[in-house]
Amino acid sequence: MGFVRVFILVIVLLGTAFPGLAQGRTISVVVNGQPVRLEAPPFLLSGQVMIPAGAAFEAFGAAATWFAEKQAIVISNRTGLTLTLRPNEPVVLVNGEQRAIPIAPVLRGDRPFVPAQVVFSLLGAWVKFEEREGVLHVASQVLGVSPEQIPEGLRLIVDATGPVQVQTQRLSNPERLVLDLVNAANRVQEREINVQGGGVLRIRISQFQVKPYITRMVLDLAQPVTFQVTNAIDTFRIVVEVNPLGPATPPSSLSPAPxxxxxxxxxxxxxxxxxxxxxxxxxxxxxxxxxxxxxxxxxxxxxxxxxxxxxxxxxxxxxxxxxxxxxxxxxxxxxxxxxxxxxxxxxxxxxxxxxxxxxxxxxxxxxxxxRSHVVALDPGHGGKDPGAIGPTGLKEAEVVLDIALRTRDLLTRDGVKVVMTRDRDVFVEVVDRPRIAREQGATIYISIHANASVTASVSGSETYYNTPQSLALAQMIQEELTRALGLPSRGIKTANFYVIRDNTIPSVLVEVAFISSPAEEKLLRSPEVRQKIAIAIYKGILRFLEVYPVPAGH
Ligand SMILES: [Zn+2]
Missing domain, CATH: 2.60.40.3500 (Immunoglobulin-like)
Structure with a gap:
């Protein structure tokens, strides 16, 4: 028994499992009040919590991608901020501008880990590592509140650095409107802003609660109002519009006796x-x-x-x-x-x-x-073009059509509009495919293929993209596919394929597996495996649709 225990300990010390321990404890990451399920355990390095470049950033409204061939980690959020880091280099490019950082990212196995406090701070987050509990807390910050008089009343723009949830309450005697920005640390300079217009007397801003953070804005009202809160899904900005009802009344006779x-x-x-x-x-x-x-x-x-x-x-x-x-x-x-x-x-x-x-x-x-997305699914080949053919004769065109139709059914069931470049065994010119999608109002484009190699042993899934706006989609689909199939991930790659090149919408080409590999051809024959692949593509698409808005002009 003693021997076994020592043996296990040795493995733990040698293996990559060791990083999860901080003073004998595992480290967890909590982003905006929610524990994040990380791809691999974090570890400590000179006071920095090193975390995998992935799910933790996604929870903060950012996408992290590892380009193995370029040895670069790219983290970008929906405000357009892009951070580029490299393993073993203590610098970061912030929108192309170089800055020194105390700790360089490291590779463990083939997974990049980045210094969490540094990177989250660069993304504008409030970050704190509770060493005793082994918890890294990350929260959005509210930076500013700007009131603006509009003909209908008052518009209030609240700028945050990450995702924020708004809870509203109306209070009477005196009339107030309370906006709680949940999971947001208050960094607003002013404690009180005098407005005197649009039905609002003043706005008071305070840190109402910590753990989780709540920034509270109280609008003292001059008269009854209607209001609406827009929590935009494509920025971290919240817009509150307050519309006064009828003429202003002096504050003394504010509310009718309830x-x-x-x-x-x-x-x-x-x-x-x-x-x-x-x-x-x-x-x-x-x-x-x-x-x-x-x-x-x-x-x-x-x-x-x-x-x-x-x-x-x-x-x-x-x-x-x-x-x-x-x-x-x-x-x-x-x-x-x-x-x-x-x-x-x-x-x-x-x-x-x-x-x-x-x-x-x-x-x-x-x-x-x-503003809803329309998903274009493009099963490769078809008709006179069978695509790649497996060792026992399975045709790529047939497999990818079935996977695409299964993906379509999953999306349609969820109320997502889908257009197909082909839904039968017909030949469609490559140059016509993006056009067919565009004409039907597609806002994202997924071409589905099976890979082939002259070497029978080559295997795994890979996803190609060509334009920057396609990167996150490629990453999300590739992750889901790898998780679902358990085949080797060949990662996401850039390529110049026609169908993903001249598209103004996020466009990717997925090579689900190698039909030229006898083992993977066998998998691709199975309806269960095809369903698994369809679910993975569907999940990747849904993740993208939830985070990214419909591109402008679509
Ligand atoms: Zn193909």
Whole structure:
């Protein structure tokens, strides 16, 4: 027994598993309040927490990619900030400009690890390593709040350095609007901004809570207002629009005496479809409320504080491209909370507006057709062109068509619009494929192929891309494919293939496996394996769609 234990210890010390220990403990990474499932255990190096360049950054709204052939790690976020690092070089290129860093990235096996505190700080995050607990905390920071008078009232632009979740509440006596920026550390210089316009007297900003961070903005109101919050999915910016109702009243006669004799009751929850989708919540008096977001699946929850819901429970089945269900229920009693949950097919921009003196709340969801992605699937070859042929005669054209159709069905089931460059065994010219996709409004393009080599032993999956906007898509699909198949990952590579070259939309070409390898040809014959591949491509696409907006002009 003693021998076995020593033996295991030796392996642990020699192997790459050792890095997970910090003073006998594993290190975990928590980004915006959520523990991140990392690709490999982090380790300590001269006070820096070294983490794999991957999931942790994705959790912070950035994509990290390892270019093995160029020995470069590229980390970019949706504001256009790009960091380039290399193993064993203590420098970083910040949008092309070189800066020294205390610790260089390192390679363990063929996986790059980067100094987390350094890189997250460069991305604008608040970072702290709790050595005793072995936890690296990362949070977004709120840098500025800029009010701007607009004809309709007041617009408030809140700039953050990473993803931020907004929760809103209305408070009475005096009238206030409270915006909680959850998972955001306050770096705003001003504690108070005098506005005197658009229905707002002043804005107070404070660090309301730490662990997790909540930055609270309180808008002291001069009169009743309606408002809407837009939490853009393509920037880290939050826009709050406040529209005063009627003429301003002096602060002394702010709010009509609230009617406390009647309990707050949510009278009606209904779903309406017009230009977009909306959920309308009505009550007998003004509703204090908070908004939360959940994922897997995406949900928006509206909690009406202190409200009873006489029907107790209500389910509205919608099942369109955006919404699956709306459920309303008495979520809690004593204190009463009525919760309305809108379950979405996928993340869409939305605003919550308060009308009729706060007695009506409207959750407005962006129209499915305006900014939703359209996915083009391009099964390679077909018709007179069978593509590569396996050792026992399996045709690439047939395999990739089946995989593409399976991927299409998965996406369609989720309400994602899909266009195909071919959906049968027909020949389509390579030069026509991107055009077919473009004409049908595609916003991302995935060409599906099986690889071939004259050497039978060559195996694995690889994904090609050509333009910078395609990099993250290639990375996400390649990761899912490698995870699902367990074949060697040949990584993501750049190439000049026609179908991914002249595209203005994110475009990749996936080589799912080697049909020339007897073992992989056998895998490609199996419907189960094809389904696995389709699920992997589908997951990669969904990850991309959730993070990246539809490119401008599409
Ligand atoms: Zn091919």
């Amino acid at each position: 009617d406390f004799s009647a309990a707050l009751k949510v009278n009606e929850v209904r779903y309406e479809e017009g230009k977009g989708s909306r959920v309308v919540i009505s009550a007998n008096r003004a509703m204090p409320y908070t908004i939360s977001e959940f994922v897997f699946p995406h949900r928006i929850a509206v909690d009406i504080q202190g409200a009873i819901f006489p029907p107790v429970r209500q389910v509205i089945s919608v099942k369109n491209q955006v919404v699956t269900y709306v459920r309303a229920a008495q979520f809690m009693t004593n204190p009463e909370i009525t919760r309305i949950v809108v379950t979405l097919r996928r993340k869409v921009p939305y605003v919550v507006r308060s009308e009729a003196g706060g007695t009506r709340l409207i959750v407005e969801l962006e129209q499915a057709t305006t």
